[in-house]
Amino acid sequence: MIDADVLISNGRVAAVGAGLRADHTIACDGAWVGPGFVDLHTHLREPGQEHKEDIASGARAAAAGGYTAVLAMANTSPAPDTADRVQWVLDRGEAVPDVEVATAGAVTRGRRGEELADLAAMADAGIRWFSDDGDAVATADLMRQALVILERYGAIISEHAEDASLTAGALIHEGEVSRLLGVKGMPAVAETLIIARDLLLSAETGGAVHIQHVSTAASVELIAQAKAQGLPITAEVTPHHLTFDHTELKGRNPLFKMKPPLRTEADVAAVRDALRAGIVDVVATDHAPHAPGETEEAGLASGAFGIIGLETAAAAVNTALDFDAETFFDRLSMAPARLGGFDDHGAPVTVGQPANLTVFDPAQHWTPERFVSRSRNSPFIGRPLRGRVIATVHQGRATHRIDTP
Numbered sequence: 001m002i003d004a005d006v007l008i009s010n011g012r013v014a015a016v017g018a019g020l021r022a023d024h025t026i027a028c029d030g031a032w033v034g035p036g037f038v039d040l041h042t043h044l045r046e047p048g049q050e051h052k053e054d055i056a057s058g059a060r061a062a063a064a065g066g067y068t069a070v071l072a073m074a075n076t077s078p079a080p081d082t083a084d085r086v087q088w089v090l091d092r093g094e095a096v097p098d099v100e101v102a103t104a105g106a107v108t109r110g111r112r113g114e115e116l117a118d119l120a121a122m123a124d125a126g127i128r129w130f131s132d133d134g135d136a137v138a139t140a141d142l143m144r145q146a147l148v149i150l151e152r153y154g155a156i157i158s159e160h161a162e163d164a165s166l167t168a169g170a171l172i173h174e175g176e177v178s179r180l181l182g183v184k185g186m187p188a189v190a191e192t193l194i195i196a197r198d199l200l201l202s203a204e205t206g207g208a209v210h211i212q213h214v215s216t217a218a219s220v221e222l223i224a225q226a227k228a229q230g231l232p233i234t235a236e237v238t239p240h241h242l243t244f245d246h247t248e249l250k251g252r253n254p255l256f257k258m259k260p261p262l263r264t265e266a267d268v269a270a271v272r273d274a275l276r277a278g279i280v281d282v283v284a285t286d287h288a289p290h291a292p293g294e295t296e297e298a299g300l301a302s303g304a305f306g307i308i309g310l311e312t313a314a315a316a317v318n319t320a321l322d323f324d325a326e327t328f329f330d331r332l333s334m335a336p337a338r339l340g341g342f343d344d345h346g347a348p349v350t351v352g353q354p355a356n357l358t359v360f361d362p363a364q365h366w367t368p369e370r371f372v373s374r375s376r377n378s379p380f381i382g383r384p385l386r387g388r389v390i391a392t393v394h395q396g397r398a399t400h401r402i403d404t405p
């Protein structure tokens with residue numbers, strides 16, 4: 001890390017050094033300037049649930065959170081399960097100036113877990129990331145066939161590891177809090193069973209698997225073993241699993257209801273250590289917008305799973321982990337850009353690189369209250385955080401900036 005000005009011209013980094021002059025400036029004193037964040041797990045809700053978010057509003061929320069690229073998940077209606085449908089999402093994303101928008105293709109037709117989607121046609125259209133997120137790929141047979149096909153394209157299956165037979169009707173983590181509240185819990189083994197299945201299938205087929213939102217210490221152990229064996233396995237963790245444990249649910253606040261659920265204090269410590277060590281490769285938001293009537297007002301039993309995350313992710317990570325600048329930008333930008341194939345993102349700030357940048361002040365304290373996202377289902381509301389995105393630059397244009405105090 002060096003102390004310097006950054007000059008941007010024609011959408012690229014034109015100079016890095018002391019005393020640079022330009023027509024427009026962003027004050028960055030004391031802040032880090034690094035490559036823009038890249039999110040491999042964003043629910044943009046379009047098509048089908050635009051009252052929660054759409055591609056344009058999600059892109060604006062992403063920019064406000066320091067992101068310059070996002071990868072949309074496939075649990076929309078309809079799901080992007082054909083070359084035409086993924087192209088529709090990419091075209092909508094192309095029209096949005098704030099961030100680069102990529103999309104996952106669904107692994108199975110309609111994400112129904114019955115038959116494979118047209119994986120080869122989507123891969124031929126340039127899709128490199130496939131997921132039935134919201135659900136795991138339903139059977140070992142479908143997962144195995146998909147890995148065989150996608151291995152030929154160097155594509156990755158991003159897996160929501162949840163054995164649905166163990167979690168039906170469950171609301172939160174199975175443990176002391178679920179027993180206290182008298183609600184059905186999701187056991188940790190519901191996550192590790194699917195991870196173990198997928199690691200074995202990856203070893204057999206050579207296909208690459210990315211484990212989404214890792215939440216348990218046992219999951220970390222399985223992933224570490226697979227990596228030690230040289231398997232093509234990567235993993236992500238969310239800011240909320242790095243921050244909260246299941247005791248937050250004692251007050252039955254539905255804003256702490258998500259999948260996978262918030263786990264124990266020991267699990268939080270394990271996923272923090274794993275991200276620090278690089279066993280878990282990246283931070284991903286699992287930004288999951290829901291309207292107020294679907295979350296806060298609905299109560300714990302009937303409230304929707306999931307929370308928004310784009311605008312609080314970087315601050316939450318900085319608050320929980322206190323990384324140095326190199327590790328921070330690696331986990332939020334460089335590693336996800338590499339994994340998701342975002343060639344114009346995640347590079348060190350050097351002359352000639354595309355000007356996709358984030359200015360982050362690691363010392364600034366603030367408290368989230370309002371959001372750019374169309375939804376506001378966030379358990380971070382009213383919680384003091386340390387570290388703030390001061391500005392975001394996409395293709396040389398400021399897509400977000402706040403006035404420094």
Ligand SMILES: [Zn+2]
Nearest residue numbers: 133134160212
């Ligand atoms: Zn998921």
